[in-house]
Amino acid sequence: MxxxxxxxxxxxxxxxxxxxxxxxxxxxxxxxxxxxxxxxxxxxxxxxxxxxxxxxxxxxxxxxxxxxxVSENEDAKYITIKSPIIGTFYRKPSPDKPNFAEVGTEVRIGDTVCVIEAMKLFNEIESEISGKIVKILVDDSSPVEFDQPLFLVDPS
Known part of the structure; x- marks a missing residue:
C-alpha cells in the first residue's frame, strides 16, 4: 500500500x-x-x-x-473501471439526459460509462471490459483523481 x-x-x-x-x-x-x-x-x-x-x-x-x-474479499471478484484523468465525474452526458450506467447495467467493451470534465473538455470514459456494473464508487459531479476507482464490474 x-x-x-x-x-x-x-x-x-x-x-x-x-x-x-x-x-x-x-x-x-x-x-x-x-x-x-x-x-x-x-x-x-x-x-x-x-x-x-x-x-x-x-x-x-x-x-x-x-x-x-469496504470488504476487499467481497470486491476481489470484480474488475474496477478507473479514472484515466483528473477532473470532474459526471454520470450523464447533460443534465436533461439519463445516466450512462446504473447499478445492474450490462456494459460491453467500448460502451461509455461516464464523462470526466477536465479543463472545459468533456472526455467520454469507455468500458474496457464486458459485464454488469455492481457498484458506482463516485458521486455525480465529484472531483476524481487519476487512477481513482469509478465502477466495479462483475465480468461473469
Missing part, C-alpha cells in the same frame, strides 16, 4: 460514517479515528515495506473525516 492509496482511503473515510476503522494488510496496520471535527490516522508497520516511506508514520487527514472499510 503506497501513500496515494492511503490518501484515497482517508478521502473515502471522510465521506462515510463510522467513528473508527482499523485496516490490516500484511505487515501494515492502519487505524483511522474520527470525532470532534478532527481525524487521527496512525500507521504501524513491522518491517519496512516498499512503497511506504518510514516518514509516513502519522499522516494528516481531512478534518471531520469518518471511517468505513
Amino acid at each position: 503506497d501513500i496515494k492509496e492511503i490518501q484515497n482511503l482517508i478521502k473515502f473515510v471522510a465521506k462515510s460514517g463510522a467513528s473508527e476503522v482499523k485496516l490490516e494488510i500484511k505487515d501494515v496496520k492502519i487505524t483511522i479515528k474520527t470525532g470532534s471535527g478532527a481525524t487521527e490516522t496512525t500507521i504501524v508497520q513491522a518491517p519496512p515495506m516498499q512503497g511506504i516511506p518510514q516518514s509516513a508514520a502519522p499522516i494528516a487527514a481531512v478534518p471531520g473525516a469518518v471511517a468505513a472499510v
Whole structure:
C-alpha cells in the first residue's frame, strides 16, 4: 500500500460514517479515528515495506473525516473501471439526459460509462471490459483523481 492509496482511503473515510476503522494488510496496520471535527490516522508497520516511506508514520487527514472499510474479499471478484484523468465525474452526458450506467447495467467493451470534465473538455470514459456494473464508487459531479476507482464490474 503506497501513500496515494492511503490518501484515497482517508478521502473515502471522510465521506462515510463510522467513528473508527482499523485496516490490516500484511505487515501494515492502519487505524483511522474520527470525532470532534478532527481525524487521527496512525500507521504501524513491522518491517519496512516498499512503497511506504518510514516518514509516513502519522499522516494528516481531512478534518471531520469518518471511517468505513469496504470488504476487499467481497470486491476481489470484480474488475474496477478507473479514472484515466483528473477532473470532474459526471454520470450523464447533460443534465436533461439519463445516466450512462446504473447499478445492474450490462456494459460491453467500448460502451461509455461516464464523462470526466477536465479543463472545459468533456472526455467520454469507455468500458474496457464486458459485464454488469455492481457498484458506482463516485458521486455525480465529484472531483476524481487519476487512477481513482469509478465502477466495479462483475465480468461473469
